[in-house]
Structures are given as structure tokens and as C-alpha cells.
Amino acid sequence: MTESTLPTPDEIKQAPKVALHDHLDGGLRPQTVIELADLAGYTGLPDRDAAKLGAWFRDAADSGSLPRYLETFDHTIAAMQTADALRRVAAETVEDLAADGVVYAESRFAPEQHLRNGLSLDEVVEAVNAGLREGEERAAVAGHFIKVGTIVCAMRQNLEPGHSLRIAELAVRHRDTGVVGFDIAGPELGFGPDLHADAFKYLREQFFRFTIHSGEADGPSSVGAAVLNGADRLGHGVRIIEDIDLTEEEPKLGRLSAYVRDKRIALEVCPSSNLQIGLAGDIADHPIQKLYELDFNITVSCDNRLMSGTSMSRELGLLVDTFHWDLSDLELVALNGIDAAFLPHDVRDAIADQIINRFVDLRGDEEE
Template identity: 60%
Template sequence: MTTQDHGARPGEALIRALPKVVLHDHLDGGLRPQTVLELADAAGHELPASDSESLAAWFRDAADSGSLVRYIETFRHTIAVMQTADNLARVAREAVLDLAADGVVYAEQRWAPEQHLAGGLSLGETVEAVQAGIDDGIAAAAAEGHIIRVGQLVGAMRQADRWQEIADLAVAYRDRGVVGFDIAGPEDGFLPSRHLGIWRFLAEHDVPVTIHAGEAAGLDSIGQAVHLGQADRLGHGARIIDDIAFVTGGEHDAADLGRLAHWVRDHQIPLELCPVSNLQTGVAESIAAHPITRLKELDFAVTLNTDNRLMSRTSMTHEMKLLVDEAGWTIDDLVDVTVTAAWGAFMHHDERRDLVDQVVMPGFQKVEGALV
């Protein structure tokens, strides 16, 4: 069913009850405001606000500038309080609990270990601290009746040129919590061609790859991600819409796909789209006009994600509700993007099938029953 159909449109309570899969959620972008306050106080780090509500508003307003560069600047405060093993574990634990409480049943937490060494930790120690927090969070969520599975996506900062170190880290911890590799940070000037050997190395060691592309930069960043970087998924990828010509008029609208758009769709490369965040960084002007709906209608492999829950003051429930309220999405549209995300998860095929057949679909069927 597409958004053109008159399917059931669930309210917020039912949306919250839906099983959710999030592939693009930054660990350092999802802290609780109160946690930032407490950790900053202990570390002697000065913040722009002194209470949790004011701090939450500051993060949102600072990120809500239409500039990816300014958006990224907000991370200076969250990263500053994530420099010890205990703090990393706490942040990871709370992220798992918050996602589980929102109905998320599978999540990949992406972060850049190289940004968390100021307190003397090694790269390996940062990964181990985050994994300890994830494990604690999964156990605590289970005690509260929420079953969730979470993997780490370790990322290299494009401008720092430590790509090989982080690729080595991904390989070393491939069977100890790390599910894949990412590059993040400024897209312009730091394309996958900067370190060509990385991608062959990761492929030879069977490490899945997602690459931030098509958010701040255009089609060239997407082309390099899928052709040079051999990306299994695209972090955002929203600007693939620029390779599609829409022709209106006559009985039906038409879409003329360029070669790159065809390639991405033909290979069903999942797009990790993040509507609220994309509005903040200038990718779209409104939820209704966000490319996610048109791309979904054209059968691209669209997934729905949060990106940075703190900076965007968002959640999977919030993202879904906005699409229902402002873009006319139905529960069937939410099923589509959730199942697509589950099949795009960085885990084995049989595990994906179990996630879809035993968790996602039964959860949606239960909610659909409540709509009848």
C-alpha cells in the first residue's frame, strides 16, 4: 500500500506500541539532557544551560539552523562528557533503555571511537565500555518487559584520516558487538576516494559498510559511496532525489530516473533517511515535502531513522507520527519501512528473517487488530 491509499492511520498511542527498527542513530547524539548535566558537572565542563529542559531546548535550537556544519558543532558538549569508560557505558545503557521504551526491537548505535580518547582510553577500551553499557541496557530493558537487540557501528571521522585504525578496530571486534563500519563528518572534500584501500580491506574481512552520503553533499558523494566504498547502505542518501526528474501533467505523474538513481534502486541499497534531522540540515523544507515519501512510492529501499534524538528532540514514535500527520502515511507505510530496515540490518539472513517473522510482523498485526 502506498501513501495514496486510504489505509488505517494510527494515533500516537498505537504508533508507540509498534515494533521499530532503527539503523541510523548516533550514540553521541542521543544522550538524556539530565545525563549531560550530571556528567558535565563531574567533569568540570561548562554547558550553555543549567537545567535539563533549557539544555534540551539549546541543543534543538542550535541544531535547527539549516546547516550541517552548525549541527555537528553541538556534539562538542556530548563528546566532552563521554571520555571515560563509566560515562560511555552509562550513555550506551541509557540509549538502549530509551530506544526500547519507544518500541525499538532492533537498533544499531553508531559512534566514532577516535573522539573518546581524551581521558586516556584506548580505541579497544572505548568499544568494550560501550558494549558493556549495551549489554546492561538490554538486560535492564528485558526486566522491564522490552526485548531489544543492539549492535555497534564504529565510524571514522572523515577529516581525521584515521580510517585504517577504525577499520582495524571494526575487524578486531567484528564478533564482539561491532556489526559494521561507517564514515561520518563533513562530506564535502572528504569523499570515499580519500582512502581507497579501506573499502577492499573491509570487504576482505566481511565487515558490512554504511557511508554517510547524500546529506550535505550531492550525487557524487552517493556515487562514490556505492561504487568505491561498496556501501551496503547509505547514511541518509536523500539527495538521490536530485537524479530523478519528475514530470507532472496528463493523467499520471511520471518519474525519469538517472543512472545513479537506477543503480541505487536496482540494487535495493537501503536509504537511512532521517526526516526531522534532515529538516534541520536543510535537506527538505517540511515533512510533507521530504523525499522519503516520493522515494518510497518509487520502490527505493527506504528506512526511517532518528539520527540524533537529543539534537532533534525526536524518537521513532515522533518520526512516524509526523509522517502519518503531515505526509499522509498509513500503518502499511510504516510496516513497509520497518520491514525494509529489518532486512537491511547488519546481521545474518536467518536472523533478519526471525526479526521480521517473529517480532516485526506479529507486532504490527497486533496493532492493526486494535485499529479494526
């Protein structure tokens, strides 16, 4: 492929996108953080200039450490402790994703982190869902189609007996009003999925879908535990590459990596975020290309748009520039994403048709 046939930045932005791994508390606008912090009486922000604050989040997240990366959320979470703040952040999240060409997204957050001002777990979920619906309406007025579901997370380091099960029950309780899935978030190493096995058992009994953060800060054993607990998708999952022998001319997949690939378990890959915690030295060394070439079920997301200073267009642009992905590659990962989405089959099909049609228009394909 020649440089002239690669998608332009404008084409990348126009391309329909699916974002399955997007943290609500990691995607705020810097100015919103400042304004909500003022309303909350929070004085711990490292800067009060929006541009400088955005740069601080990016720099602080570039630590090479997941625990240090997670510390940046102390500031955004402090500003998200009322129903009004949660609604605003959720609505702006949808607006920002839609303006970037995202047609479907799943916004994840941990309700337990937003209880400091007296909200109940249910009130937190209701506020976020209300904000997402408001954001969809605003996007429609602006001429953008987008649908957004909620993934409710339990913090995996909270080992209070029955805690993650209660959060799983919360997610199921709101399954008909916007919550589409469940996850465990937080520090992966040392807090494996098996610690929350009762929650995953309950979810399977309720026929409720879930993803599990795994294969980012911990290796294949974490992925294996996620799979054994029934994960429908893998949050990140890219360290599955360590279960593949790449020393020979033909890569040899291990039992786990072969199972993940052959079962078509989707990987929620977030390139920039992975680089920030030291998973690879630069994008050229990121496992995504090798996994893509080996036909793993790859999806692409941002993880935390504020902390990574990124967008879906920027993430895909990195892959275009580094690995020479073309529009067909962008279409495939978008279709992978909608196929793996926690949506009813008919809704997935309808959005997939829209994705295909928009790529046809971008390529200028002739109608058959």
C-alpha cells in the same frame, strides 16, 4: 484513506521499529549530559537546567548548516571521556529506544573522539558494547525486547595517513563482541568516500559490512562514490532525488538512482535531522515520500534524538500526519530496516517474524 484509519500516537509507539541510523553521542538525555559534564569537570555547557539544555540543543541544531549542526556534539562528547560515562550513555540509549518500541537498533559512534582521558580505542569500544548489553538486560526486565549492534565510525575529515584504515581494523577486531558495521561520519562536503578507499577495500576483503554517510550535505556524486566504494547502505542518501527527473508526468530515474533502487541499497532516512540542515523547508517537501512512491528501499531513523528533540515514534508520526502513512507503511519500513540490518540472516528472520506478528496484533488481523 480517512483520518480515522490513520495510526494513533499510541499505535505508533506500540509499533515495532528498527533504527539503523542512531548516533550514540547525539541521543543523550539532557540530565545525563549535565551530570556527566560535572563528573568530567566540563564547564562549557550553555545551560544547567535539563529542559532548557534540551531546548538549546534543538535550537542550535536548527541552523540549516551541517557543520553548525555538528558543533553541538562538542558538549556531549566532552561528557563521554571515561569508560563509566560511555557505559551509562550506551545503556540509557538502549532503554530509551526500547521504551519507544524499537526492537533492533544500530548505535554508531567514533571511538577516536573519546580518548581525551587516556582510554584506548579498544577500551572505548569495549565500554560501549558493555553498556549496550546492560541496556538490553534492563529493557528485558522492563518487558521490552531489543537487540542493539554497534557501528564504529571514522571521522572523515581526519586525513592522517592510514587513520580510517586503523579504525576499520578496530571494527573488525571487535566483530564478534558486538560491532556489526563501519561508517565514516562528519562533514560530508569536501571529504568524500574516495579519501578512505583503503579502509573500504580492507572491509570488503574481511567480508565486513559498512554504511557510508552520503547524499545529505552533498549530492548524487557523493552517493555514487559511496556505491562505488561498496557501501551496503547509504547514510541518509536522500539527495539521490537529484538524479531523478521529476519534470515529466512519469519520473525518469538516472543511471545512479536506478542502480540504487534496483540493487535495493537501503537509504537510512532521518527526516527531522534533514530538515535541520536545510535539506527541505518542511516535512511536506522532504524527498522521502517521492522516493517511497518510487519504491526505493526506505528505512526511517532519528539520527540524533537529542539534537532533533525526537524519537522513532515522533519521526513516524510526522510521516503519518503529513503523508498519511498507515500501519502497513510502518510495517514495510520496519521490515526494510531489519532486512538491511547488519545481522546474520537467521537473526534477521527471527526479528522479522516478531515484527510481522506484532503488526498483526495492532491491526487485529484474523489468523488464517
